[in-house]
Amino acid sequence: xxxxxxxxxxxxxxxxxxxxxxxxxxxxxxxxxxxxxxxxxxxxxxxxxxxxxxxxxxxxxxxxxxxxxxxxxxxxxxxxxxxxxxxxxxxxxxxxxxxxxxxxxxxxxxxxxxxxxxxxxxxxxxxxxxxxxxxxxxxxxxxxxxxxxxxxxxxxxxxxxxxxxxxxxxxxxxxxxxxxxxxxxxxxxxxxxxxxxxxxxxxxxxxxxxxxxxxxxxxxxxxxxxxxxxxxxxxxxxxxxxxxxxxxxxxxxxxxxxxxxxxxxxxxxxxxxxxxxxxxxxxxxxxxxxxxxxxxxxxxxxxxxxxxxxxxxxxxxxxxxxxxxxxxxxxxxxxxxxxxxxxxxxxxxxxxxxxxxxxxxxxxxxxxxxxxxxxxxxxxxxxxxxxxxxxxxxxxxxxxxxxxxxxxxxxxxxxxxxxxxxxxxxxxxxxxxxxxxxxxxxxxxxxxxxxxxxxxxxxxxxxxxx
Amino acid sequence: xxxxxxxxxxxxxxxxxxxxxxxxxxxxxxxxxxxxxxxxxxxxxxxxxxxxxxxxxxxxxxxxxxxxxxxxxxxxxxxxxxxxxxxxxxxxxxxxxxxxxxxxxxxxxxxxxxxxxxxxxxxxxxxxxxxxxxxxxxxxxxxxxxxxxxxxxxxxxxxxxxxxxxxxxxxxxxxxxxxxxxxxxxxxxxxxxxxxxxxxxxxxxxxxxxxxxxxxxxxxxxxxxxxxxxxxxxxxxxxxxxxxxxxxxxxxxxxxxxxxxxxxxxxxxxxxxxxxxxxxxxxxxxxxxxxxxxxxxxxxxxxxxxxxxxxxxxxxxxxxxxxxxxxxxxxxxxxxxxxxxxxxxxxxxxxxxxxxxxxxxxxxxxxxxxxxxxxxxxxxxxxxxxxxxxxxxxxxxxxxxxxxxxxxxxxxxxxxxxxxxxxxxxxxxxxxxxxxxxxxxxxxxxxxxxxxxxxxxxxxxxxxxxxxxxxxxxxxxxxxxxxxxxxxxxxxxxxxxxxxxxxxxxxxxxxxxxxxxxxxxxxxxx
Numbered sequence: 001x002x003x004x005x006x007x008x009x010x011x012x013x014x015x016x017x018x019x020x021x022x023x024x025x026x027x028x029x030x031x032x033x034x035x036x037x038x039x040x041x042x043x044x045x046x047x048x049x050x051x052x053x054x055x056x057x058x059x060x061x062x063x064x065x066x067x068x069x070x071x072x073x074x075x076x077x078x079x080x081x082x083x084x085x086x087x088x089x090x091x092x093x094x095x096x097x098x099x100x101x102x103x104x105x106x107x108x109x110x111x112x113x114x115x116x117x118x119x120x121x122x123x124x125x126x127x128x129x130x131x132x133x134x135x136x137x138x139x140x141x142x143x144x145x146x147x148x149x150x151x152x153x154x155x156x157x158x159x160x161x162x163x164x165x166x167x168x169x170x171x172x173x174x175x176x177x178x179x180x181x182x183x184x185x186x187x188x189x190x191x192x193x194x195x196x197x198x199x200x201x202x203x204x205x206x207x208x209x210x211x212x213x214x215x216x217x218x219x220x221x222x223x224x225x226x227x228x229x230x231x232x233x234x235x236x237x238x239x240x241x242x243x244x245x246x247x248x249x250x251x252x253x254x255x256x257x258x259x260x261x262x263x264x265x266x267x268x269x270x271x272x273x274x275x276x277x278x279x280x281x282x283x284x285x286x287x288x289x290x291x292x293x294x295x296x297x298x299x300x301x302x303x304x305x306x307x308x309x310x311x312x313x314x315x316x317x318x319x320x321x322x323x324x325x326x327x328x329x330x331x332x333x334x335x336x337x338x339x340x341x342x343x344x345x346x347x348x349x350x351x352x353x354x355x356x357x358x359x360x361x362x363x364x365x366x367x368x369x370x371x372x373x374x375x376x377x378x379x380x381x382x383x384x385x386x387x388x389x390x391x392x393x394x395x396x397x398x399x400x401x402x403x404x405x406x407x408x409x410x411x412x413x414x415x416x417x418x419x420x421x422x423x424x425x426x427x428x429x430x431x432x433x434x435x436x437x438x439x440x441x442x443x444x445x446x447x448x449x450x451x452x453x454x455x456x457x458x459x460x461x462x463x464x465x466x
Numbered sequence: 467x468x469x470x471x472x473x474x475x476x477x478x479x480x481x482x483x484x485x486x487x488x489x490x491x492x493x494x495x496x497x498x499x500x501x502x503x504x505x506x507x508x509x510x511x512x513x514x515x516x517x518x519x520x521x522x523x524x525x526x527x528x529x530x531x532x533x534x535x536x537x538x539x540x541x542x543x544x545x546x547x548x549x550x551x552x553x554x555x556x557x558x559x560x561x562x563x564x565x566x567x568x569x570x571x572x573x574x575x576x577x578x579x580x581x582x583x584x585x586x587x588x589x590x591x592x593x594x595x596x597x598x599x600x601x602x603x604x605x606x607x608x609x610x611x612x613x614x615x616x617x618x619x620x621x622x623x624x625x626x627x628x629x630x631x632x633x634x635x636x637x638x639x640x641x642x643x644x645x646x647x648x649x650x651x652x653x654x655x656x657x658x659x660x661x662x663x664x665x666x667x668x669x670x671x672x673x674x675x676x677x678x679x680x681x682x683x684x685x686x687x688x689x690x691x692x693x694x695x696x697x698x699x700x701x702x703x704x705x706x707x708x709x710x711x712x713x714x715x716x717x718x719x720x721x722x723x724x725x726x727x728x729x730x731x732x733x734x735x736x737x738x739x740x741x742x743x744x745x746x747x748x749x750x751x752x753x754x755x756x757x758x759x760x761x762x763x764x765x766x767x768x769x770x771x772x773x774x775x776x777x778x779x780x781x782x783x784x785x786x787x788x789x790x791x792x793x794x795x796x797x798x799x800x801x802x803x804x805x806x807x808x809x810x811x812x813x814x815x816x817x818x819x820x821x822x823x824x825x826x827x828x829x830x831x832x833x834x835x836x837x838x839x840x841x842x843x844x845x846x847x848x849x850x851x852x853x854x855x856x857x858x859x860x861x862x863x864x865x866x867x868x869x870x871x872x873x874x875x876x877x878x879x880x881x882x883x884x885x886x887x888x889x890x891x892x893x894x895x896x897x898x899x900x901x902x903x904x905x906x907x908x909x910x911x912x913x914x915x916x917x918x919x920x921x922x923x924x925x926x927x928x929x930x931x932x933x934x935x936x937x938x939x940x941x942x943x944x945x946x947x948x949x950x951x952x953x954x955x956x957x958x959x960x961x962x963x964x965x966x967x968x969x970x971x972x973x974x975x976x977x978x979x980x981x982x983x984x985x986x987x988x989x990x991x992x
Contacts, residue, residue: 016531017548022507044567044598045483050510052478056882069474072599088475107505107568111537138505139534212953216984311988388528388555407512407525414522434984462522 009368009378011355016384019407020329020353021054021423022047023136023146024104028055029427030150031064033208036236038098039065040088042116043106064096070108082119089127098129100157100237102150105135130237132157142353144255144330144426147208151232151259155206155267158232158243198225200294204241204269206232206259207252209431216432217252217277224291224298232259243267250290252277252431255331257359273359275366278332279339280308280436285366308433312343315440318447320344322400325393328352328385329405330426334360336403337379338367339439346376348397351385401446416459418446478842478862480792480817480880485566486511487606488594489527491614491697492562494644494673498614499526499558499589501548503541503569503576506531518886519645528552532568541574549583549591559678560590560614570598590678592617604696604792605820607644611673612700618681619708630685630709632742636735637667639687639705641713642698643674648795648879649893650674653693656892660718661691663759664731672701685709688738689731693717693894695794695821712737718894719798720902721770722805725760732756763896770899773907774807782910783808788852790837790845790859791878793818795893797828799858799877802902804832809906812852813837815845842866856909861885875909941967944979951983962987 024047027039041047048067055063068088089101105116120131134153136146205217205228218228230241232249243249249263250272263269274289275282284305291298309316324340326333328351337347357364371378382390387408394402394417402412402419409419424442429435485502489511492500502508512525530541530548549561563580576593584591595613596606622628638661643654651674658668669687670676690705690713692698702713712734718727738744764771773779787809789800796816803809814829815837816822822838829836837848846866849857857867857874861882867874876885877893892898943951954962962983969986970978 016506016533017528018506019509019512020507022505022510045479045602046485046508046567048476048479049482049486050507052880053510053514063477066475066477069476071474091475107532108571111568111571138507139532139537142506212950215950215980219981219984308988391524405513407509407516410516410521411524434988437988 009364009381011357011381011383013383014386014389016386018328018351018353018385018387018390019405021143021405022050022138023141023143023149024051024106025054025143026136026146026150027051027065027102027104030102030147030208030233033210034100034233034235034237036099036238037064037102038092038096038100039102039104040068040092041065041104041106042068042070042085042109042114043104044070044108047106047108064098066092081114082123085119086123086126089123089129089131093127093129098237100130100132102132102134102153104146104150105133105137107137107139110135110137110139130157142329142331144253144332145258145354147253148256148258151206151208151256152262154233154240155243155259155262157237158240158267160244161242195223195225195299197222197227198294198296200226200296201246201248202229202242203227203248203250203290203294204230204232204243205250205252206263207256208233209252210429211235213429213431213435216434220277220283220287220432221290223300224287224296226290226294226296232263243269245269248272248293250274250286251359252286253332254335254360254363257356260359273362275338275363276335277431278335279342279430279439280305280312280433281342281370282335282339282363282366283431283433283436285362289362304433308436312437312440315437315444316343318444319440321346322447323348323397324443325390325397325399325402326350326352327387327390327402327404327408327422328382329422332425332430333403334363334367334381336425336430336439338363338370339436340443341367341370341374341376341379343440344374347379348399349390349393350379350381351390352381352383355381355383401443414461418450420446476841480840480842480860480862482603482880483567484596484598484601484603484606485564485594487601487603487608487697488562488564488596488610490603490645490647491607491610491673492564492594493526494675495560495614496675496677497526497558498560498562498678499528499552499556500562500564500594501545501552502527502529502564502566503545503574504529504532504564504566505568506533508566508568515645518881518883520886521645526556526558527564532572537572540572541579545576545579546583549579550587553583553587553589558589560592561587562610562614563591563593565594565596565598567598590617602820604818607697608700611641611644611697612704614678615672615681615684615701616704618678619684622682628682632688632738633667633669633686635667636665636738637669637687638731639669639684639690640671641690641692641701642694642696643671644697645674646879647694647697648792648881648885649887649891652890652892653894653898655890656895656897657691657693657718659897660724660728660895661731664728664756666731666735685711687711689713689734691715691731693794694792695797695824696792696818717794717798719795719898720802720806721764721768721899723798723801724895724899725764728756728760768896768899770806770903773903778907779807782907784810785856785910786810786812786852786854787856787858788813788815788849788854788863789833789877790815790817790857790863792816793821793825793828795878797825798893799902800829800832802899803858803906807906810834812854813848815839815848856906858906858909873909875905877905941970941976941978944977946980947978947983950980 024041031037031039103116116133120133124131132153134150136149214231221228232241234240245268247269249269251260254276260271264271272290272293275285277283277286284301287301288298323346325348333350333352337350341347402417403422404419405422409421412419428438430439489500492498509529512527515521515525530545563576580591580593594610596609640657643650670680670684690702690711692702692713692715705711706713714730716723716727716730718724787803789796793816800811800814804811811833813835814833816825817840819838826836842862849866857863857872858877860878860880864874864876891901966983966986969989970982975982
């Protein structure tokens with residue numbers, strides 16, 4: 001085992017026969033994130049059925065998304081796509097009056113070569129609502145990459161110049177005024193590490209996070225005197241951040257490589273390539289990297305990270321020395337594996353749908369470093385994995401935990417392999433120092449469940465051990 | 467001028483796409499593997515089966531992925547390779563190549579792939595013959611089941627050795643029990659029990675748990691049972707035409723229809739005996755025995771008949787209800803409510819548009835109006851207009867009911883995980899009548915209770931005085947803190963507030979800002 005330690009990262013590629021969510025699933029969290037949006041998925045019954053079942057209960061909450069369901073007439077081009085889409089978009093405008101309609105192109109629109117990008121600008125000017133087109137289809141992308149296609153498309157819509165003094169500025173001023181007053185007051189706020197704001201070029205963060213997590217990350221940077229000028233996406237479409245040549249951008253999720261490329265090439269922004277703020281180690285590395293690029297010496301970060309780790313001790317005791325196998329389906333795998341190795345776990349395999357080695361360079365370097373520092377072998381990274389082969393490997397390795405999709409979770413559990421459903425990492429709050437605990441809460445759940453069921457002797461619940 | 471409007475705005479569908487029906491049939495059989503010709507992410511069926519049915523085994527469905535590469539060059543060897551690979555890995559009896567909406571438009575010659583793979587493969591290989599844009603999940607399931615049965619029986623027929631001999635004792639095949647079906651497993655058990663009572667043995671149950679190698683035995687049964695309208699009729703019709711097997715397609719749901727079902731079964735058995743010149747079996751020499759059985763079961767084994775007479779049920783008389791679901795369940799429940807419980811059905815409806823005429827015929831005279839639609843907004847509007855005292859529908863109607871404050875009993879797919887109970891909950895047969903009576907009664911009482919509570923202002927005053935220790939006024943919440951607190955979901959907000967204030971007290975902080983909140987979270991551990 002120790003021989004592997006000095007080996008560099010290696011990447012394998014299998015058949016791509018793996019289970020993951022269709023990228024159109026990104027509408028589930030994006031319509032909630034962008035409050036004034038409406039997502040129109042242009043696809044077939046198959047797409048609709050997936051959304052309906054995958055999003056379960058959300059469907060009943062009158063979501064701001066719908067299917068433009070293509071039928072045989074649409075496919076054989078007997079109908080005028082433009083007229084059809086116009087009719088639906090007018091209906092959406094009338095019913096919901098959104099600030100933006102996002103068209104999600106699917107496999108079907110790709111195959112029949114429906115020219116969504118061509119139709120959108122015409123329709124946009126006709127109905128007076130911006131139409132953003134994202135091709136989040138299963139021919140090209142996996143699961144979370146759907147968000148990447150939407151954000152890349154939205155990056156084009158960000159303004160280049162700050163609008164002349166708006167109410168927002170007033171609010172900001174009033175807010176800082178209030179803060180000054182509070183500082184003068186007798187009661188010191190909790191975080192004593194507050195610094196004066198540093199003068200630095202504008203910084204825009206990209207990646208869709210629940211607003212409370214976005215607030216936490218912004219605050220983390222504020223502690224270093226760094227101001228976040230905006231987020232892509234913002235809470236509202238009408239609040240998209242200003243992007244122009246001098247702006248620095250930094251990603252918060254590992255699956256945003258197209259968005260990063262678009263920001264660099266099309267909007268001339270400068271990309272800060274950092275590990276992702278997932279886990280206490282990742283968050284610290286992320287803040288440090290931003291600080292170093294913006295010329296700020298980070299303060300108190302080491303202590304902060306130390307405190308977080310101390311607070312996690314009860315979980316760490318559970319995971320130390322345990323082994324993990326990532327089957328791979330959401331592109332968060334490298335960051336999560338890196339964090340878990342730092343927690344003392346051994347990772348056998350990191351399956352991942354797609355590996356952008358440039359966008360994830362800093363994360364991969366941190367993974368490598370973490371493996372060295374924790375003195376564990378570097379896990380194999382398997383791109384486009386083959387689930388069938390992976391199951392064979394899981395049987396052989398008998399990991400303490402397999403992080404996998406729902407399709408495999410119950411069958412593996414029935415064979416005595418503990419599993420954690422990978423999609424939960426996409427929907428849980430896992431970013432920043434504060435949420436390191438939530439990651440471990442998820443990871444240890446099967447381990448804790450095992451503890452409470454221990455001694456019952458029912459680990460294998462299938463008749464033959466096939 | 468009126469051009470047919472095709473593109474539809476929708477976010478809910480009652481019946482799924484065709485391939486789901488094929489996959490449900492394929493994965494119900496033992497040792498049958500389905501390979502979908504589909505893009506990444508279309509294998510969501512595996513998640514549904516694994517989660518809803520809580521299946522212990524890997525779902526025998528894989529995808530032959532259609533990606534950008536395939537789009538440019540065609541699948542070429544890929545599909546054939548995937549079939550042959552699966553053949554070696556799992557040695558299934560049968561591999562069903564399943565087209566999806568994507569492959570339908572690609573128009574690749576999948577039959578050619580199947581023919582080529584079949585030559586090398588040990589497994590049998592067939593292409594599911596379903597058109598994605600013409601049929602839905604249920605129609606496709608019906609079609610695929612018939613296709614598989616036909617495939618094996620026709621092959622058997624070509625063999626000289628194939629002779630059909632009927633079983634000595636009366637026996638039946640049960641056709642149409644399958645995975646992800648609404649309470650199908652429980653129904654199957656109940657049917658077996660009922661047939662056992664009638665002295666009839668079970669020959670084969672298909673597709674659930676059936677083996678394709680046993681399909682050649684299907685014609686040995688005296689007759690076929692098709693408990694559900696949606697899936698199995700095509701197979702039964704084929705077997706009738708080719709092997710002269712009669713079938714019963716009365717759904718034994720509710721007391722009246724269960725009795726009708728039993729009488730029909732009795733008549734068929736007698737007719738078969740006559741046809742085969744067999745002596746009349748013990749105990750079935752006359753209809754009297756069957757009638758006695760029905761009477762006993764109805765009056766004393768099932769509680770439903772007594773329940774209808776009881777005071778409880780009297781209170782339901784004339785109450786308005788709406789029924790919506792698949793053809794089988796919506797029709798049967800309508801009949802039970804109207805005929806067996808005296809409830810007033812304002813509207814009965816189904817999303818099985820393909821079978822609208824049959825449905826109309828079934829509920830004719832039992833309801834004020836009939837609604838045939840697969841558009842959930844129409845159903846919602848109808849319910850809002852009628853304002854029934856209870857709804858009996860699918861999960862969609864349950865949610866419509868929630869919004870309108872009308873109780874709903876779920877009687878039909880599409881369903882959620884709670885409709886796959888572990889306990890014994892048949893809808894068919896005599897035990898089924900008990901289950902249905904409970905379901906109906908519970909829906910209505912809840913509604914009544916709710917109504918009374920509304921009138922008298924509820925059990926409790928709604929403003930609950932907080933039991934937390936942290937209500938002392940030494941704290942002020944800053945505006946950003948309050949705003950942040952409001953973003954936290956209601957059910958944990960109280961806990962977060964208490965923990966934050968506790969933290970603030972311990973640290974002598976009086977002004978609670980958003981920073982304090984997160985510092986508290988870190989200290990307290992969520």
